[in-house]
Amino acid sequence: MIEKMITEKREWILEKLEVARRDGALRRLESAPKRTKKQVAEDKNRALEIIRSRIAHFNLVYRLSWKRIAIRNQRTRWGSCSKRGNLNFNYKIALLPPYLADYIIVHELCHLAQMNHSKKFWDLVAQTIPDWKERRKEIRTYEVGN
Numbered sequence: 810m811i812e813k814m815i816t817e818k819r820e821w822i823l824e825k826l827e828v829a830r831r832d833g834a835l836r837r838l839e840s841a842p843k844r845t846k847k848q849v850a851e852d853k854n855r856a857l858e859i860i861r862s863r864i865a866h867f868n869l870v871y872r873l874s875w876k877r878i879a880i881r882n883q884r885t886r887w888g889s890c891s892k893r894g895n896l897n898f899n900y901k902i903a904l905l906p907p908y909l910a911d912y913i914i915v916h917e918l919c920h921l922a923q924m925n926h927s928k929k930f931w932d933l934v935a936q937t938i939p940d941w942k943e944r945r946k947e948i949r950t951y952e953v954g955n
């Protein structure tokens with residue numbers, strides 16, 4: 810009977826575990842003391858530095874070109890790529906573990922070649938981030954807002 814109950818409740822339990830895991834991860838980013846305006850300005854500079862150097866690194870493989878890289882205080886996204894070839898990134902990339910920042914950077918970079926999330930797009934991402942699925946999952950446990 811217990812086994813039956815566990816089976817039935819499995820979905821519910823897994824969902825609760827996922828929520829708990831997410832809350833824990835959120836705290837990781839939010840537990841940082843409130844950042845002053847000066848610190849945010851520094852984060853933005855650091856984000857731009859990280860992005861420029863990582864794009865230069867990954868673009869040795871992709872050899873793509875873009876118009877401009879901008880750091881934005883986007884509330885709902887980590888990055889975006891416009892049809893005109895402009896790359897935008899959230900300054901909070903500077904606060905992420907580097908392997909997750911890399912995933913975001915490569916993701917947007919690959920949109921310059923594929924403006925979609927097709928298999929072709931993910932194959933391109935996989936050329937430099939073979940474990941993109943895991944990183945993509947993990948990035949979702951971080952809050953972009955605030």
Ligand SMILES: [Zn+2]
Nearest residue numbers: 916920925926
């Ligand atoms: Zn995308």
